[in-house]
Amino acid sequence: xxxxxxxxxxxxxxxxxxxxxxxxxxxxxxxxxxxxxxxxxxxxxxxxxxxxxxxxxxxxxxxxxxxxxxxxxxxxxxxxxxxxxxxxxxxxxxxxxxxxxxxxxxxxxxxxxxxxxxxxxxxxxxxxxxxxxxxxxxxxxxxxxxxxxxxxxxxxxxxxxxxxxxxxxxxxxxxxxxxxxxxxxxxxxxxxxxxxxxxxxxxxxxxxxxxxxxxxxxxxxxxxxxxxxxxxxxxxxxxxxxxxxxxxxxxxxxxxxxxxxxxxxxxxxxxxxxxxxxxxxxxxxxxxxxxxxxxxxxxxxxxxxxxxxxxxxxxxxxxxxxxxxxxxxxxxxxxxxxxxxxxxxxxxxxxxxxxxxxxxxxxxxxxxxxxxx
Amino acid sequence: xxxxxxxxxxxxxxxxxxxxxxxxxxxxxxxxxxxxxxxxxxxxxxxxxxxxxxxxxxxxxxxxxxxxxxxxxxxxxxxxxxxxxxxxxxxxxxxxxxxxxxxxxxxxxxxxxxxxxxxxxxxxxxxxxxxxxxxxxxxxxxxxxxxxxxxxxxxxxxxxxxxxxxxxxxxxxxxxxxxxxxxxxxxxxxxxxxxxxxxxxxxxxxxxxxxxxxxxxxxxxxxxxxxxxxxxxxxxxxxxxxxxxxxxxxxxxxxxxxxxxxxxxxxxxxxxxx
Numbered sequence: 001x002x003x004x005x006x007x008x009x010x011x012x013x014x015x016x017x018x019x020x021x022x023x024x025x026x027x028x029x030x031x032x033x034x035x036x037x038x039x040x041x042x043x044x045x046x047x048x049x050x051x052x053x054x055x056x057x058x059x060x061x062x063x064x065x066x067x068x069x070x071x072x073x074x075x076x077x078x079x080x081x082x083x084x085x086x087x088x089x090x091x092x093x094x095x096x097x098x099x100x101x102x103x104x105x106x107x108x109x110x111x112x113x114x115x116x117x118x119x120x121x122x123x124x125x126x127x128x129x130x131x132x133x134x135x136x137x138x139x140x141x142x143x144x145x146x147x148x149x150x151x152x153x154x155x156x157x158x159x160x161x162x163x164x165x166x167x168x169x170x171x172x173x174x175x176x177x178x179x180x181x182x183x184x185x186x187x188x189x190x191x192x193x194x195x196x197x198x199x200x201x202x203x204x205x206x207x208x209x210x211x212x213x214x215x216x217x218x219x220x221x222x223x224x225x226x227x228x229x230x231x232x233x234x235x236x237x238x239x240x241x242x243x244x245x246x247x248x249x250x251x252x253x254x255x256x257x258x259x260x261x262x263x264x265x266x267x268x269x270x271x272x273x274x275x276x277x278x279x280x281x282x283x284x285x286x287x288x289x290x291x292x293x294x295x296x297x298x299x300x301x302x303x304x305x306x307x308x309x310x311x312x313x314x315x316x317x318x319x320x321x322x323x324x325x326x327x328x329x330x331x332x333x334x335x336x337x338x339x340x341x342x343x344x345x346x347x348x349x350x351x352x353x354x355x356x357x358x359x360x361x362x363x364x365x366x367x368x369x370x371x372x373x
Numbered sequence: 374x375x376x377x378x379x380x381x382x383x384x385x386x387x388x389x390x391x392x393x394x395x396x397x398x399x400x401x402x403x404x405x406x407x408x409x410x411x412x413x414x415x416x417x418x419x420x421x422x423x424x425x426x427x428x429x430x431x432x433x434x435x436x437x438x439x440x441x442x443x444x445x446x447x448x449x450x451x452x453x454x455x456x457x458x459x460x461x462x463x464x465x466x467x468x469x470x471x472x473x474x475x476x477x478x479x480x481x482x483x484x485x486x487x488x489x490x491x492x493x494x495x496x497x498x499x500x501x502x503x504x505x506x507x508x509x510x511x512x513x514x515x516x517x518x519x520x521x522x523x524x525x526x527x528x529x530x531x532x533x534x535x536x537x538x539x540x541x542x543x544x545x546x547x548x549x550x551x552x553x554x555x556x557x558x559x560x561x562x563x564x565x566x567x568x569x570x571x572x573x574x575x576x577x578x579x580x581x582x583x584x585x586x587x588x589x590x591x592x593x594x595x596x597x598x599x600x601x602x603x604x605x606x607x608x609x610x611x612x613x614x615x616x617x618x619x620x621x622x623x624x625x626x627x628x629x630x631x632x633x634x635x636x637x638x639x640x641x642x643x644x645x646x647x
Contacts, residue, residue: 019481116556139512156534
């Protein structure tokens with residue numbers, strides 16, 4: 001289904017119908033979560049974010065894969081590492097809307113485990129039947145990219161044999177009106193790298209993956225991490241942190257820039273991010289590398305963006321499809337030949353996925369194809 | 374998971390700040406039971422590293438985390454700009470969360486952009502890197518009652534896997550407004566540790582660690598008097614380790630989750646040499 005949307009260039013964005021107070025913007029909203037409460041035994045964690053986590057777990061035979069992994073490694077030897085930005089804060093916002101005249105939060109929301117970021121990790125730990133190390137990672141928009149790096153380290157030093165990594169972030173008032181206060185949200189569907197881009201579209205997403213040391217699946221070749229040390233909500237003007245993260249990822253993966261077939265860019269469609277990121281790509285990679293942001297399809301899924309875009313990078317490798325920049329009609333002149341409007345056939349089966357977040361937290365993941373049999 | 378082999382990291386720097394324990398020297402004496410805590414409580418630490426205007430503007434969470442981070446690096450004699458870091462917090466800045474939830478009810482379009490970008494869980498880590506000019510990566514984790522233990526393990530894993538010294542900071546502040554009904558935390562409590570693979574001339578102690586399966590009920594409990602001293606702050610689960618560090622030697626069990634434990638044995642060099 002995702003692959004079909006990528007191939008046919010069908011965006012999932014729609015006019016904002018999420019916030020009670022009007023806000024003129026476009027969003028990527030997952031349908032049906034409002035009418036899909038968690039099963040009774042998970043009621044303590046019921047909220048939009050954990051509903052999306054639950055829905056994501058049901059996809060693609062993931063629960064079957066986890067059952068098999070639990071039997072193979074034992075539930076205590078599989079780390080569970082999940083990224084989010086705001087987790088279940090939407091439920092806290094809801095509780096404030098329903099406050100009683102004497103200042104009490106409504107009982108249903110007071111007695112639930114949804115008012116802290118780790119609501120996500122705790123719920124997933126319970127739902128997946130895992131008993132080992134579990135962490136909720138909260139580095140804003142790089143969160144669910146960094147869990148891949150964290151998992152690799154844990155497996156390498158032997159405290160886990162495998163890891164479930166993932167990311168879940170859902171729409172809520174604080175991010176929609178928060179990004180609006182920073183004058184970053186677009187009144188039209190976001191147009192990454194377009195010369196006339198007007199800002200970001202906020203989306204929501206959830207996803208999980210099982211990482212193992214050996215096996216026949218696609219491979220995490222390496223990762224790079226860095227800090228901008230510049231500003232809380234705008235990127236370093238020369239993209240210093242982005243460059244450091246890319247170099248770290250290439251070096252840990254043993255790759256040269258020319259080996260990279262596709263780069264899934266952070267590409268939020270904000271004026272600053274795209275200008276800085278395009279320049280960095282033009283400086284480092286040859287024109288044979290195809291680069292794009294897929295946020296025109298999905299919007300910016302914030303803490304889940306790293307995972308979402310890692311998945312798209314894996315789809316790109318598996319199906320030899322390099323997505324273009326959906327919604328862009330005229331690329332910003334700062335873009336090098338790497339930035340493409342149209343989809344193309346992937347030339348080399350190596351993909352990078354870039355995630356840059358508030359607080360200057362950067363993470364770049366490198367993926368490769370399945371090992372030849 | 375059966376008990377893993379014991380491995381060791383070196384403790385190179387340490388810091389602690391709470392309203393009645395405003396520094397590791399005083400905290401060590403109090404936690405070891407050698408002195409009484411000071412009668413006066415301070416409201417919050419002064420983050421000396423920030424320029425004066427930023428010092429005043431910094432939210433409590435940022436002021437607290439930056440100050441304990443700076444003191445731990447100073448104790449280790451290491452340049453903060455070179456250190457990767459791990460930050461753990463249960464609730465990040467509860468005062469800002471309260472502000473956001475409150476303003477969204479009636480006037481969402483008046484949301485403050487500064488409060489919004491300071492609301493992210495990694496705000497303190499982000500400001501720390503800006504203040505120190507540090508381009509090394511940071512990690513931030515939030516694991517509810519297990520935040521301290523899981524953050525400590527993350528720092529240990531980074532030392533074990535990539536070798537360099539790592540700064541670890543854990544902190545929580547007090548809850549505000551209606552949030553006090555659901556997010557329990559009072560006072561300010563922040564701690565910092567600098568961990569390294571190898572001992573140096575200035576090493577404070579060796580931390581031998583091992584993970585195993587087991588109920589969180591096996592975790593070492595802090596001395597109730599010390600818990601009261603930090604007002605049952607959400608990060609009070611760090612106290613058992615700091616009590617042992619104050620005494621100079623001993624072993625604690627920290628819960629990493631409902632069914633997973635981290636054992637830490639503290640050995641001072643003085644003792645190891647005997």
